[in-house]
Amino acid sequence: MLEFTWPWVFLALPLPWLVNRLLSRAQQQDAALYVPFFSSLSRLQSDTENLTSGRLFNLICLCLIWLLVLIAASRPQWLGEPVQLPSTGRDLMLSVDISGSMEAQDMVVGNRQASRIDVVKAVVGDFVERREGDRLGLILFAAHAYIQAPLTFDRETVGQLLEEAEIGIIEESATAIGDAIGLAVLHLRNRPENSRVLVLLTDGVNNAGAVSPEQAGQLARQESIRIYTIGIGADQVVQRTFFGARAINPSAELDEEVLTRIAESTGGRYFRARNVNDLVQIYEELDRLEAIEQDEQTYRPTRVLFYWPLGAALILSFILALWSIPWLSLAGRARLTTYEEESINESGLEGTASGADGRSRA
Numbered sequence: 001m002l003e004f005t006w007p008w009v010f011l012a013l014p015l016p017w018l019v020n021r022l023l024s025r026a027q028q029q030d031a032a033l034y035v036p037f038f039s040s041l042s043r044l045q046s047d048t049e050n051l052t053s054g055r056l057f058n059l060i061c062l063c064l065i066w067l068l069v070l071i072a073a074s075r076p077q078w079l080g081e082p083v084q085l086p087s088t089g090r091d092l093m094l095s096v097d098i099s100g101s102m103e104a105q106d107m108v109v110g111n112r113q114a115s116r117i118d119v120v121k122a123v124v125g126d127f128v129e130r131r132e133g134d135r136l137g138l139i140l141f142a143a144h145a146y147i148q149a150p151l152t153f154d155r156e157t158v159g160q161l162l163e164e165a166e167i168g169i170i171e172e173s174a175t176a177i178g179d180a181i182g183l184a185v186l187h188l189r190n191r192p193e194n195s196r197v198l199v200l201l202t203d204g205v206n207n208a209g210a211v212s213p214e215q216a217g218q219l220a221r222q223e224s225i226r227i228y229t230i231g232i233g234a235d236q237v238v239q240r241t242f243f244g245a246r247a248i249n250p251s252a253e254l255d256e257e258v259l260t261r262i263a264e265s266t267g268g269r270y271f272r273a274r275n276v277n278d279l280v281q282i283y284e285e286l287d288r289l290e291a292i293e294q295d296e297q298t299y300r301p302t303r304v305l306f307y308w309p310l311g312a313a314l315i316l317s318f319i320l321a322l323w324s325i326p327w328l329s330l331a332g333r334a335r336l337t338t339y340e341e342e343s344i345n346e347s348g349l350e351g352t353a354s355g356a357d358g359r360s361r362a
Helices: 007-012 015-023 038-051 054-073 116-130 155-164 177-188 213-222 256-265 276-286 307-323 326-361
Strands: 002-004 076-079 091-097 135-141 145-152 196-202 226-232 237-241 244-248 270-273 302-304
Touching (some): 054 307, 091 116, 091 155, 116 155, 116 226, 213 256, 226 276
Parallel strands (some): 091 196, 196 226, 226 270
16 A cells, blocks of 8 residues: 655645745836847747747646655655564574584484584574574574574574574673673563563573573563573593593583573473484474464555656656757757847848838939
8 A cells, every 4th residue: 555654735726826826027118129120030939939839748747756855755654464473482592602612523313423503503493493483583602692683583594593693702702601691681571571582502501791590580570581501512522642542521511500590490391412302302492482472563565666756756857857958959049049130131131122212213
């Protein structure tokens, strides 16, 4: 449906006519001077008016330009059909650790080693695609926490931003779990209650940031935000050295106690992902979170159209300017010069005839 945002602009439609009426120049009075070649001059004037019959074209162009400018100034826009936004869903913030330890290749995908961050991108990316009806947000954290995507229904963009996340874009030498939770609380606190959810994934221990995980968890509990924490990393990896093979624990720094305490204090759960299958099952279980009714919302897609009439006005202006270029009226000027010469000749002939008449009388 076509709609004009500022229809009152059309009140200016008669403005050029009013200006012309109020500021028009006074018409010339009839001259008292006798002109002997008046008949020739009259023919010249009538032919000149015929030559400038383009005045009608100019007038039409100017009227159209003025009308198109007013249409553009009224801000026309096309309103699409109302679109119903999902009426159920959660406000779900995803917080992903991208510290340097997430480069550890202790995950196995198809009989080959894969880094933790690559597995997280694949599994969480699928999780994001399935969250139709939820508002999703993305927080990335290492030594500091940053909001990468605010809460939005645009799941495709959130998935793309997660895929583009790289270790090293944030100082990677530390992990600020408390700051990540605090930032999520800041963005979720104004959303409807019972729909605020934070899913935090990390492989380490809090050793940076201005807020401790316990303090941030207390803030989340006060704001009725459920936190689901996920600890990722294998328990045991066989490392081969010059002296033989030995088993190491790549997740020795994972602070499971703190993650469990934060999750349980807010009504959530702590999950342990030791391999890819564990991580997939965790996010499948998170998929079964109960949907919360929210207020129905609708929006109408809007497409602005002002540039069409504005562009047409510019094109007409160029055409009018080309029409007024001198070389387009050379033929007319040549005809005017011819009439001037004829007038002069007629004037000379009349003078000669008068002289001859005088001599004959003498």
